[in-house]
Amino acid sequence: MKPINEMTLIFPSKSSNESLARVVAAAFASQLDPTVEELAEVKTAVSEAVTNSIIHGYENKIGEITMHCKLYSDSIEIAVTDKGKGIENVELARQPLYTSKPEMERSGMGFTVMEAFMDKVEVITEVGKGTTVVLFKTFKFLAG
Amino acid sequence: MRLQNNIQLDNNKVAKGGYALDIKLSKRGNALIAKFYGELDDHTVEYARQKIENEMIKPAVKNIILDFSNLTFMDSSGIGMIMGRYKKMEKISGKVAIACSNPQIIRLLNISGISSVIPLHPDINSAVKTLRGE
Numbered sequence: 671m672k673p674i675n676e677m678t679l680i681f682p683s684k685s686s687n688e689s690l691a692r693v694v695a696a697a698f699a700s701q702l703d704p705t706v707e708e709l710a711e712v713k714t715a716v717s718e719a720v721t722n723s724i725i726h727g728y729e730n731k732i733g734e735i736t737m738h739c740k741l742y743s744d745s746i747e748i749a750v751t752d753k754g755k756g757i758e759n760v761e762l763a764r765q766p767l768y769t770s771k772p773e774m775e776r777s778g779m780g781f782t783v784m785e786a787f788m789d790k791v792e793v794i795t796e797v798g799k800g801t802t803v804v805l806f807k808t809f810k811f812l813a814g
Numbered sequence: 815m816r817l818q819n820n821i822q823l824d825n826n827k828v829a830k831g832g833y834a835l836d837i838k839l840s841k842r843g844n845a846l847i848a849k850f851y852g853e854l855d856d857h858t859v860e861y862a863r864q865k866i867e868n869e870m871i872k873p874a875v876k877n878i879i880l881d882f883s884n885l886t887f888m889d890s891s892g893i894g895m896i897m898g899r900y901k902k903m904e905k906i907s908g909k910v911a912i913a914c915s916n917p918q919i920i921r922l923l924n925i926s927g928i929s930s931v932i933p934l935h936p937d938i939n940s941a942v943k944t945l946r947g948e
Contacts, residue, residue, distance in 0.1 A: 717855055775894040782926075
């Protein structure tokens with residue numbers, strides 16, 4: 671299936687860019703006129719993925735994050751990519767409440783929230799090379 | 815446009831120093847009330863943590879009410895902050911309550927399991943009454 675529109679946003683892994691990324695993703699998704707609730711879900715999931723890249727991928731060092739969004743007639747696909755340290759055990763990382771940084775008061779709910787708010791979440795990762803999290807969501811009203 | 819209301823941040827709610835979060839603290843009896851304005855994410859959570867922490871260590875504070883009525887966004891960074899404050903209050907036998915009417919944030923609190931540990935209230939008055947045991 672060919673996307674009807676695409677966009678890429680590249681930004682340094684500064685926490686101040688978390689809000690930029692989620693607002694851009696929501697603004698792009700709004701071309702399909704989804705509900706306010708669906709947009710809020712997209713914003714939250716993007717925020718989780720970008721935060722993961724900043725805190726876990728780059729461990730608060732500055733690196734490059736790429737957000738590539740593809741829009742289809744009734745859905746969106748958002749890929750958030752970093753070139754950070756990668757995830758050793760994806761299954762463990764996706765467990766609710768699991769965090770590799772409990773000392774930072776992380777909740778360990780990032781992937782759980784992404785999974786709850788999106789239809790599908792894919793993780794492509796290689797230790798030492800980086801991680802891509804792909805978020806998929808169909809907008810129900812548009813899908814009928 | 816539906817989106818505009820959703821993504822535009824009210825200038826009055828942007829804290830000094832460029833953080834898109836402001837917290838106003840007040841007291842009611844022995845309860846510290848922290849009113850959140852704006853967005854709570856990984857970028858703003860440290861500000862929230864420090865602002866509340868400085869006040870909650872005072873001996874007159876027994877309980878904390880986190881008022882999210884004016885919060886427009888929260889992700890799991892907020893969950894970590896809430897759990898951190900809850901654990902600290904638990905150590906001094908204090909209680910935490912949350913006032914929130916934003917359905918999206920309530921959903922996040924439910925998904926994370928927070929709402930099974932910390933009671934959610936529709937507004938501050940209801941939270942205060944419960945903490946007083948009324």
